[in-house]
Amino acid sequence: MARLLVTGGAGYVGSHALRALLRAGHEAVVLDDLRAGRAAFAAGAELVRADVGDPAALGELLARRGPVDGVLHFAASIEVGASVERPLAFYRNNVSASATLLEASVAAGARAFVFSSSAAVYGSPARVPIPEDAPLAPLSPYGASKMMVERMLADAAAAHGFGYAALRYFNASGADPGGGIGECHQPETHLIPLALRAAAGTGPALRLFGSDWPTRDGSCERDFVHVSDLAEAHVRALEGLLAGGPSGAFNLGTGAGHTVREVIAAVERAVGRPVPLETAPRRPGDPAVLVADPSRFQRAYDWSPRLSDLATIVETAWQWERGPARGRTRDP
Numbered sequence: 001m002a003r004l005l006v007t008g009g010a011g012y013v014g015s016h017a018l019r020a021l022l023r024a025g026h027e028a029v030v031l032d033d034l035r036a037g038r039a040a041f042a043a044g045a046e047l048v049r050a051d052v053g054d055p056a057a058l059g060e061l062l063a064r065r066g067p068v069d070g071v072l073h074f075a076a077s078i079e080v081g082a083s084v085e086r087p088l089a090f091y092r093n094n095v096s097a098s099a100t101l102l103e104a105s106v107a108a109g110a111r112a113f114v115f116s117s118s119a120a121v122y123g124s125p126a127r128v129p130i131p132e133d134a135p136l137a138p139l140s141p142y143g144a145s146k147m148m149v150e151r152m153l154a155d156a157a158a159a160h161g162f163g164y165a166a167l168r169y170f171n172a173s174g175a176d177p178g179g180g181i182g183e184c185h186q187p188e189t190h191l192i193p194l195a196l197r198a199a200a201g202t203g204p205a206l207r208l209f210g211s212d213w214p215t216r217d218g219s220c221e222r223d224f225v226h227v228s229d230l231a232e233a234h235v236r237a238l239e240g241l242l243a244g245g246p247s248g249a250f251n252l253g254t255g256a257g258h259t260v261r262e263v264i265a266a267v268e269r270a271v272g273r274p275v276p277l278e279t280a281p282r283r284p285g286d287p288a289v290l291v292a293d294p295s296r297f298q299r300a301y302d303w304s305p306r307l308s309d310l311a312t313i314v315e316t317a318w319q320w321e322r323g324p325a326r327g328r329t330r331d332p
Contacts, residue, residue, distance in 0.1 A: 253292025
């Protein structure tokens with residue numbers, strides 16, 4: 001059993017990872033300010049409501065809890081468009097706060113640090129599937145903030161001798177098949193929940209950003225990976241690092257892409273109704289194709305996606321969207 005600090009553990013990916021960590025027998029305390037999370041999502045762990053960038057709150061928590069074996073860092077601002085509008089807020093919340101957390105983690109004796117990074121560090125890739133050694137050229141302050149934290153993490157690990165994994169997610173999607181937790185961003189910007197709400201009549205028509213991309217049907221192609229598979233990857237990374245496994249940056253994806261129109265078709269099959277569409281211009285900075293080469297992490301940590309076929313992703317997301325937990329008011 002490892003003693004863990006999980007930041008952002010009441011959010012979307014963080015809460016799924018928390019469930020997987022608790023099932024694996026680990027002990028966790030969650031630090032989350034609940035700006036984007038729900039307290040109920042952190043069930044089974046102590047929840048401390050505080051900002052990860054608050055050194056006093058971190059110091060008080062770690063002094064009370066004692067040494068930690070590992071830190072899993074999910075807390076971050078994630079809206080790409082908002083990062084373009086308010087870049088300094090993103091750098092403060094994503095980069096400065098992460099530096100504060102790294103200092104506290106070193107002081108607490110953490111031996112492993114798992115960071116929630118993003119495929120946004122690559123920008124528009126020159127080739128796909130994308131390997132980890134592809135050039136890093138983020139197109140937004142959000143992507144740049146993840147790249148900066150990766151560099152800080154590598155430098156801190158080299159100086160202080162702990163293991164780390166920067167896990168570059170591709171398109172996190174779906175919901176826990178067991179129910180109770182799922183995707184609830186405010187505002188929601190992800191394709192699958194927006195398409196489900198459009199089909200169900202609980203949301204506006206889905207906007208299709210460009211219909212002339214150089215793909216098989218003219219819509220963008222992305223690598224969708226089930227959030228429960230991502231959660232399992234965090235368990236593998238944490239346990240592997242504590243056992244002396246390799247540090248570095250790792251892609252988390254399936255190695256296969258689906259176009260937006262293919263996702264829409266899957267949503268229509270699940271809901272049994274068409275998805276109302278509005279065609280919009282391409283968004284600046286959107287690459288045509290983003291598909292991972294996940295082989296480095298698969299080899300290093302014996303991980304492979306089990307729930308990431310498109311039908312399962314969409315069906316679990318649809319179960320969450322129409323379930324009673326989805327409509328509950330967010331924490332105040």
